[in-house]
Amino acid sequence: MTANLLETCMKELRLRGFRLTPQRMVVLRVLHEAHGHLTPIEICERAQEMLPGLTEPTVYRxxxxxxxxxxxxxxxxxxGQLVYETGERDHHHLVCRKCGATHEIPHDLLEALxxxxxxxxGYQIDGMHVTFFGLCPGCQDHQ
Amino acid sequence: MTANLLETCMKELRLRGFRLTPQRMVVLRVLHEAHGHLTPIEICERAQEMLPGLTEPTVYRxxxxxxxxxxxxxxxxxxGQLVYETGERDHHHLVCRKCGATHEIPHDLLEALxxxxxxxxGYQIDGMHVTFFGLCPGCQDHQ
DNA sequence: AATACTATTGCAAGTAGTTACAATAGTATT
DNA sequence: AATACTATTGTAACTACTTGCAATAGTATT
Structure with a gap:
């Protein structure tokens, strides 16, 4: 969201020994300026507006x-579609396999699990939030 | 696994008003004869051996x-890759995001959740088993 | 500031998965 | 058994995503 968070990310990358390229900065910026999920293609479009010449494979990479x-x-x-967002709010998703409606689940419900x-x-869970598929109340009625 | 289960599936489809095509039967057979997960492409290959002329889009559909x-x-x-299997054993997966190792989780651990x-x-969870991503014990050490 | 090192990019070509639409073939009915 | 109905398939073209490799450009060092 804020410029601060963005800069923190970039500094972090530098600390870990990675290069700070315009391509990476612009993709990070798109993610930070977005509210909620974006598909790779949405990210690509927005990033290319900010940085013409940016290519699709680079965005995916x-x-x-x-x-x-x-x-x-x-x-x-x-x-099978992946979406991305920044890791600011810890949450997971319930997705209706019929109508696609989504419902957020706060992280602490899963903490105990x-x-x-x-x-x-021994596995340490992280990295990807979890998505649960099922039927939302509305779709349970109609089938 | 058994021919019985396969026939039950096909009868069930008929009951629900769907047609029993050779294509469907062969894909069901591949799933029932497999042990564990198969990617769509693996399924496609095996099914095409049993039914030459079967096409890729049909398998995906x-x-x-x-x-x-x-x-x-x-x-x-x-x-982002989807794999399929028959719904005989109820289980879920822990996948290591570093080395890809997988670990099965019995369904009853998630039942309460x-x-x-x-x-x-109000969501009724079903349809897709859940995959949790994290680091396996080995990969936690090396990073 | 110039040079060297190599991570990262763009390009081009490839694989995976999807969709529109006309042809085919299950199923119900006669 | 023949006919009609329409769900399902195959074809072809398309979208999404990935990979190999040579060119580019960040960063460290001088």
Whole structure:
């Protein structure tokens, strides 16, 4: 959202030894200026307005990179499509598999489960928020 | 697995008013004969051996269809790829976002959470098993 | 400021998945 | 068994995403 957060991200990348390219800055800016989820293609369009000449493969690579670096959240919505956003609010999603309606789930509802996983399997959950698929109240009635 | 289950699926489709085409039967058979997940492309290859002339779009459409009809499970594994399997064993996945290792989670660990969702939001969770991304014990050490 | 090192990009070509639409073939009915 | 109805398929073209590789441009060093 704020310019501050953006700069923090970029400094963080520098600290980790990565280069600060205009391409990365512009993709980060798009993510920070957006409210909610964006598809790679939406991100690409907005970023190309800010930086003409920016190419599609670079945007996809940058999104992967930011996700690996934990500077962007990725989520599955619908069938196999990934969307991205900044990791400011911790939340997850309920998606209706019929009409596509989504419902946010606060992170703390899952906290207990995650520590249970960690305890039983050693896996440390992170990186991608979780999406649960089901039927919303409306679609349960009609089928 | 067994021919019985396969026939039950097909009868079920008939009951719901859908047509029983060779294409659908062969995709169902591939899913039932497989152990664990298959990607659409793996399914396509196996199904085309059994039914030469079967085309890619039909396989994708059939997988979507079977998933909608709750006769196949779909899961996200890795970044944005969907895999399918039959819904015989109820389980979910922990996937390591570094090395891709997967770990099965029995369904009953999530049961309490799901009924909590249902209670709070009205959403009825189903249709797709859930995938949690994180770091496996080994990859936590190396970064 | 110039040079060297190499991470990162753009390009071009490839793979994966989807869609529109006309042809085909299941199913119900006669 | 033949006919009609229309769900489902195949074809072709398209969109989404990825990969290999040579060119570019950040950064560190001099």
């Amino acid at each position: 940058t999104l992967n990179f930011l996700h690996e670096q934990r500077l962007a959240l990725a989520a599955h919505v619908g069938s 995650f520590s249970q996983f960690q305890h039983k399997t | 059939t997988l979507n269809f079977l998933h909608e009809q709750r006769l196949a499970l779909a899961a996200h594994v890795g970044s 799901f009924s909590q969702f249902q209670h709070k939001t």
